[in-house]
Amino acid sequence: MEYRRLGNTGLKVSEISLGSWLTYGGYVEEQNAVNSIDLAYESGINFFDTANVYIRGEAEKVVGKALSKYPRSSYVLATKVFGKMGEGPNDQGLSRKHIIEQCDASLERLGLDYIDIYYCHRYHPETPLEETLRALDDLVRQGKVLYLGVSEWTAEQITEAVHLADKKLLDRIVVNQPNYSMLHRNIENEIIPISEKHGIGQVVFSPLAQGVLTGKYSKDKLAPEGSRAAQQNTNMSHILTQQNLDKVEQLKSVAAEENVTLAQLAIAWILRQSNVSSAIVGASRPQQLEENVKASGIKLSHDALQKINEILIN
Secondary structure (H helix, E strand, C coil), X not given: CCEEECCCCCCEEECEEEECCCCECCCECHHHHHHHHHHHHHCCCCEEECCCCHHHHHHHHHHHHHHCCCCHHHCEEEEEXXXXXXXXXXXXXXXXXXXXXXXHHHHHHXXXXXEEEEEECCCCCCCCHHHHHHHHHHHHHCCCEEEEEEECCCHHHXXXXXXXXXXXXXXXXXXXXXXXXXXXXXXXXXXXHHHHXXXXXXXXXXXXHXXXXXCCCECCECCCCCCHXXXXXXXXXXXXXXXXXXXXXXXXXXXXXXXXXXXXXXXXXXXXXXXXXXXXXXXXXXXHHHHHHCCCCCCCCHHHHHHHHHHHHC
């Protein structure tokens, strides 16, 4: 496993990180989740991602319990605030009240004294940005949070937050968590350039496009048994398109030429970006993780990158 700096900070995180979205605390049985976390740790992954809203706190409980056997200084843990955690009018968003209360609730569920990275899960137009940033700054000053991040914010929103934090002498955002994969490249035009300018690293989610870039889906088998697409209440029609499946078939040939799996190719392609600090993978079974971990350190050839680009832009 290779490690990268989180943006311009001194914190080192594994190129591959383990997430718990749509998995731990519900979709995946707890023992499988624990086994995946143990395998990740043993494989050199030191970066684990969760959120308060994942199964209303259940994912945090599973992750916290599984990691409790390891020295706290040996791993980096991220969680998030924003999503709906109750039925009251203040049980979601980025108000000072919700941020402070949810940080304490997350710490209790995780069984920890501090959170390494605390993300604003989305932007909240109803809350003044200064209110949000001051609440986060207080958590840093209290030692409950070490680093601040955002997820799925626009380039304009990130820029405004950086400038306001500098003006008010508040702790800065150092990491952004966007959706990024071969099939979803929205961050390349604005987010990455702005982030590089301000020393913000990317920790990307869905690098395998919810499993589409593993090659398990095809025109004849859109929902294989046990796949995410086969789960109830899972709509993947936006990504399981004819055009994307055609691209996947072509990408399989490039992977074969590079002597890697399609999933490894997809993750290595993401890690070609120096602004990417880590790619979050999910694992419903430890075996999936074993393959994905091997993407760390893979350097794709110039010819492979050219072929991939031609496939993706067509």
